[in-house]
Amino acid sequence: MKKVIFFMTALCLVLSPLKAQDYWNTEIISVAKNQDNIKKLMKMNLDLLMEWNNRIYIIAGFNDFFKLQKENISFAPETLNFYPYKQSEVSLQEGLNGRYHSYAELERDLLALQDSYSNIARVIDMGDSLEGRNIYALKISDNVYQDEQEAEVFFVGCHHAREWISVEVPFLLGKYLVENYETNSQVKDLVDKCEIWIVPLLNPDGLEYSIHFYRYWRKNRRDNGDGSFGVDLNRNYSYNWGLDNEGSSPFPSSNVYRGPSAFSEPETQIIRDLFAQRNFQAVISYHNYSQIILYPWGYTNQPTSEAQLLDQIAGDMSGLMQAVNGKVYEYGQAGADLYLTNGGMIDWTFGTYNIPSYTLELPPIDEEHGGFFNAEEDIQPIFNENLQAMLYLIDWTVQNFNSGINPSTRRERRYGLRANLKDKNQFGREARDEGEDNAPMQNSKVKYNDLKTSNINSYATGSKSEIADFGIKRTHTANKANRLQYIPEQ
Numbered sequence: 001m002k003k004v005i006f007f008m009t010a011l012c013l014v015l016s017p018l019k020a021q022d023y024w025n026t027e028i029i030s031v032a033k034n035q036d037n038i039k040k041l042m043k044m045n046l047d048l049l050m051e052w053n054n055r056i057y058i059i060a061g062f063n064d065f066f067k068l069q070k071e072n073i074s075f076a077p078e079t080l081n082f083y084p085y086k087q088s089e090v091s092l093q094e095g096l097n098g099r100y101h102s103y104a105e106l107e108r109d110l111l112a113l114q115d116s117y118s119n120i121a122r123v124i125d126m127g128d129s130l131e132g133r134n135i136y137a138l139k140i141s142d143n144v145y146q147d148e149q150e151a152e153v154f155f156v157g158c159h160h161a162r163e164w165i166s167v168e169v170p171f172l173l174g175k176y177l178v179e180n181y182e183t184n185s186q187v188k189d190l191v192d193k194c195e196i197w198i199v200p201l202l203n204p205d206g207l208e209y210s211i212h213f214y215r216y217w218r219k220n221r222r223d224n225g226d227g228s229f230g231v232d233l234n235r236n237y238s239y240n241w242g243l244d245n246e247g248s249s250p251f252p253s254s255n256v257y258r259g260p261s262a263f264s265e266p267e268t269q270i271i272r273d274l275f276a277q278r279n280f281q282a283v284i285s286y287h288n289y290s291q292i293i294l295y296p297w298g299y300t301n302q303p304t305s306e307a308q309l310l311d312q313i314a315g316d317m318s319g320l321m322q323a324v325n326g327k328v329y330e331y332g333q334a335g336a337d338l339y340l341t342n343g344g345m346i347d348w349t350f351g352t353y354n355i356p357s358y359t360l361e362l363p364p365i366d367e368e369h370g371g372f373f374n375a376e377e378d379i380q381p382i383f384n385e386n387l388q389a390m391l392y393l394i395d396w397t398v399q400n401f402n403s404g405i406n407p408s409t410r411r412e413r414r415y416g417l418r419a420n421l422k423d424k425n426q427f428g429r430e431a432r433d434e435g436e437d438n439a440p441m442q443n444s445k446v447k448y449n450d451l452k453t454s455n456i457n458s459y460a461t462g463s464k465s466e467i468a469d470f471g472i473k474r475t476h477t478a479n480k481a482n483r484l485q486y487i488p489e490q
């Protein structure tokens, strides 16, 4: 306890003079992960960062320290262990954000893609962010300036400012598609048959703030009028918006503040309006981190009516990703028993449009060394392992669209095609053990994909506690469901 009080005092001394400046007003701390703390923390509306090594990491604001003290929860400061970069890893000539895109760099690179591949790439300014930056969509298709009767799929990144890798992965998808269109028949086929919409950066104001002022900034930059800033864009969608105060917060200073009303923010309005104009058949929203594929519902632990299909597609994507670098992306329903979210994008896209909708939490580089952020040299490998899942989902929309579904009715019919999916092998589905689809999930909504091929041993369904064979050090305990409770990055 003495130790805690010492830290409290030290932090207060550091923080008090800067109280009004929210970007200095937080520290990363960790608390022991035990049932007592879990129970208390769930009620405290904290910005939970991750859990690792039996500790729960929290981004704590000034008032949070008092809350923790009141609940008699001891904590350790961790901020210094999360310094975004080792200096040697920064490409100084490329600015504070290194090889990650800033707003201006992304704009430049998107327009360059349009210039170089004007037959299949088109940059569309969909409207302004709160601070007046353009929110761009990259549309990729043949006859890109026409609205053809084709399948449509949507990828979006960076609802949350500090999740820089979530800009890179969807951007690199666009780059990959246009650069390989002429030489890769699979890519050409997908681009010809589908209208692929990519919004790499939904929250440009937040990203710029994260680059220049405060690396851990999450929300947009709404002036809430009470001295606090920001609405959590991924709590601002209308489906069950504000359902309760656990899945989102009514308090403006909270990092999961849902805003004064659904779609109060220009950034989410842009998504709402785009969906009203398009006919998307599937969606992935990129976040980081925790290396997991989540599907609706997020607001409840009850399954959707299409749980089987959502789970199957997630499992396929997980398997394809694992086959690239051996990295395991768990998958499961977003609304684990105790960690619920409301006002999130994928609940809205699924609830409103009934389309397969995923939150894809990208990986960290290495938890063991305390690295919250991916190193620059990991951008490309992370994209590479995600690419196969992206191509698979694009293909899924094409297969569904081309199977005689009338655009006006296809929403009702697209879920009848599960058998087609199972028979389809071009993206490696044959690598999966078909029997696994019906295996029960044990004690958890989170599953590990079960690739039973060649030298990859089975480790699914919680039977093995550690995945060491693939160089993945994270320990998977029997209590897997708990992992989801502490990762509010979605």
Ligand SMILES: [Zn+2]
Residues within 6 Å of the ligand: 159, 160, 163, 286, 287, 288, 488, 489, 490
């Ligand atoms: Zn996020």
